[in-house]
Amino acid sequence: MGGDHSDAPGLLPGVSNKKKPVDQNVVGAFALNSPKEQGLFKYEPIPAAELARAEALPPPPPPTHPPPPQRYRRARSARRPAPAKSRSGAGHCYRLLGCIRTKDYGIRGGDARAARLARGNGCLDVLEASAPYAEFELGTHSSAPCTLDDGTLLSRVEGELPWLLKVLSIRNCTPCGAHPDLQSAESLHLKDSKIYPDTNHKPKLMIALTPFEALVGFRRRAELAELLARTPELAACVRPEAQLLLHTCTDANEREAVRSVFESWMRSADVVVQTRKLVERLRGEHQASKASGPAWLKKSQRAVLQLAESHPQQMGAMLPLLLNYLLVAPGEAFYVAPCEPHAYVAGECVEVCASSNNFVRIGLSQRIDVEAAITLLSYETGGPDVEFGRLAHQGPGTHTLRYAPDVADFEARVTTVEPGGCFELESFPVPSILLVVAGSGETGVLAHGARSPPRKHRYTLVPGTALYVTEGTLHLAVSVPSGNSGPLRLVRCCENLDGVLQTVAET
Incomplete structure (x- = not known):
């Protein structure tokens, strides 16, 4: 696909030739x-007006039927x-500040998505036009540990995560x-x-x-x-x-x-x-x-x-x-x-x-x-x-694609919520990090008429907003105002749930 x-x-030898055309207008x-x-594709800066219009449009529609399982060839660790x-108990959500890296091969200034997300996240105060921004990172690795919004290291509160979530902007x-x-x-x-x-x-x-x-x-x-x-x-x-x-x-x-x-x-x-x-x-x-x-x-x-x-x-x-x-x-x-x-x-x-x-x-x-x-x-x-990714969820105005290679360390899910749409955040048996990569919305309005969650679980979502979600039931809903010009798009990462659920079942 x-x-x-x-x-x-010709097609690159060794890559599946079962292709469908990509709509370049999407x-x-x-x-x-x-x-x-x-x-070859070479990075070219995108005018601000075009960028604003582009990020407001929806992605390709999800498949109407579940695709076959992903064919990653490598064995689990x-x-x-x-x-x-989580050390703080189940059912909690915290805002995170990530880390931004500059490297010679990064895209310069505000043309770098990594820089724009870091600016929206709050970990980048001043965006320098000539700086080559390469990586926006979320995780607990000692080289670039993320913090809660009060400056406390996430690893100190919640322990070490076995995976990292990054957004890369590559010019060279x-x-x-x-x-x-x-x-x-x-x-x-x-x-x-x-x-x-x-x-x-x-x-x-x-x-x-x-x-x-x-x-x-x-x-x-x-x-x-x-x-x-x-x-x-x-x-x-x-x-x-x-x-x-x-x-x-x-x-x-x-x-x-x-x-x-x-x-x-x-x-x-x-x-x-x-x-x-x-x-x-x-x-x-x-x-x-x-x-x-x-x-x-x-x-x-x-x-x-x-x-x-x-x-x-x-x-x-x-x-x-x-x-x-x-x-x-x-x-x-x-x-x-x-x-x-x-x-x-x-x-x-x-x-x-x-x-x-x-x-x-x-x-x-x-x-x-x-x-x-x-x-x-x-x-x-x-x-x-x-x-x-494989279609993991589809509802009115929302769908989720799951990317799960055959390794125990991680998986990723990309969720799109159209204007006027709402979905309840799925509960996982392990901690996860959620990152907004496009669009805007909010959390705190629960589905099914349930009572609103505590104030600390209410967040305005913009590109760069990152939330740490502990394991267990949270009943947190994500919604997009009907007046928005484009969808909200989220990336959520955690350990590979196939292995986690198998481990839980065995115990």
Whole structure:
């Protein structure tokens, strides 16, 4: 399902070709821009008037029947902690202040959704026009802990959460690398606790808010073989015996062959020189309109040129030849497993991940850990499944999509409430965080004619409002005034309820 993942007429190999057209006139939290037909999507600032109009329009309608279960390929973590429990008791709700980060690859000023949400949240007092805002984060990790509105750390009141909720605004490509699994995280932390500050793994889920570009996972061996044959500059960085193994390998030793190619490329002393030659050749071919080959190859070549422009002094511009390139439509999601190489190229998204700050860099960064990267990566091939969420709830003027990869750490739900609509917040057996990403509304008007909740549970909802909801029954309703010009859109994250409910049933 979902949007365009490659240049027409071809599709990115390894990604489902069961696509439906994306209505580029539909905008809002799940659509703001459309990718350029002539090349890669690049972030462009949106005029304020257009932005206000865009965020007022509804998202694509939900499916009329429940879709099949999501097809995330990775297994659950073997080490599952007990579900988090609130220390203040069940049935409470608190306003949260998050953290905003600036990074070189962020979108500048008010064009960054991360900055606008942080401003509405209250954690950003002054929005600087030239600052590259990259991440708006909600969670209890020590690197960016969120607080209650009185300044008290959430972790001090409620304990540690096993996941993080982020909104990312990406202008230039992020560093490319992989997050460790549990076993690797422990060994890396013992090796260097400053670079690898914790012992947790970091699977993560990305939900696109705009057309979103990413590099994820190694290409299939047939694609790698064709790229080596068509790209002499890449072949010059890979030992002949590694290329031979790739051409002669079977399914049984495919990972060994891919590892051999990647390790040879990582250790090559000619990467910088050959990258320069490749960029010069591709620029000449594209300017003269002489580029040849299938659509996915042309897209990979354009990605090389884009990375060479944004990261001229750093190793990694060849990575689009080794990794799958994805163009993800608004509302679509993909899962990144531990030990899987990836980088975000451009766009804005919601990211939900395990609570960790471990990252092994393999390119597009000044600091690269060659030995750790070669040892860490899984070397699985093929792109990730890219899908919309599953319809979890639908009522008059409201619907909820659930994004639940097969990991115990987290899940996400995106709820849309149309003007005049109202829904009662579902009770979960674990704590959750709710974030408003578009529109406005209010809490405190209960459904079914019940008595109003305490004053502390009444909140005005605007983009950036974040609420911490404890486990248990709250009977809190969210409503949108009928006079609003557009819907309210919420993202709610918690531990994966499939595993939580199974654990509860077993006990």
